[in-house]
Amino acid sequence: MYMASNQKGFTLIELVVVIVILGILAVTAAPKFLNLQNDARNASLQGLKGAIQGAAGIVYGKATIKGVESVADESITEGSTTINIDFGYPKATVTDLEAAVNGLKEDWDCEEDTTTTPNSVKCSFKGEASYLTTDDKCYVRYVQASSSQAASTIVSVDDSCK
Template sequence: MKKMSGFTLIELVVVIAVLAILSAVAFPKFAEISDEAHRSAVEGAGGSFTSSVSLVRAQWLANGTRTAITDLPGYGEPDNVIDVSVDGWPTGVNGNTNPSGMTAAECNALWGALMNTNGLTTSTAVGEDYLTTVNSGDCRYTYQATVDGHNVEYDPNTGTVYTDIQP
């Protein structure tokens, strides 16, 4: 007579039940961690954008010229692609120095020039990391990886960057 080894049916059912209970408890924790990671990604992008805007204004102040400038000297070398308003805030890359003249395409190009990264992509059409729109004259970059509506908003009149994290 051969001796059988392995799990009995009851042992198998108990293991499956324990795994089901553990996964039911652990899944909400993993979902919460994922949500927090998305919120942190938007906060990080907002912080980077704020720093970039501040650096452009600092360069404008250091240059000593208190006028609107296309292709700000000393920033974005060798290309000098950033245009600034009469108040020194970034307003575009295509010769736009009027903060009231911002379009979604101009906001999109500004993000690319200020962020200078391939890691965070923007577009005026759905499909990239951030969807670029204009909201009451402000550039709005809405995070697309979730449907929560997290966004970074830039006011080219004041240089203020808002990071809006939805609950």
């Protein structure tokens, strides 16, 4: 059998060096990709915060047009939807918040917290009730307006969301 002396190819040492380099790159890049779930959770919660803020602003605008932005315990109706308001902003009830924010009922678990003054609603990821604990920061809290000088507030999450 004749073997040409100019055969080209990789030696075993070259292949091992390439595999080691790829392993090092994989180890340094993996932590960046493993944190994508936390980033997605935080982005979803920030999106919910924005949706609630936008809806509260629209409700306040409609209340202003109606002339009830400084009145407690009022309601506004748009089509077949009625939203109870205090000082122009939606009341902190699950029903009123769901009426103001499209998709809230389908995508999020919300519960009323009447232990706070003023009342508030906490919303977390659908099907993950463990995120409603007070120690966790994986939720968005909507706090009802307490006077005509104090607008409703939305407390968001920080980067410690699990």
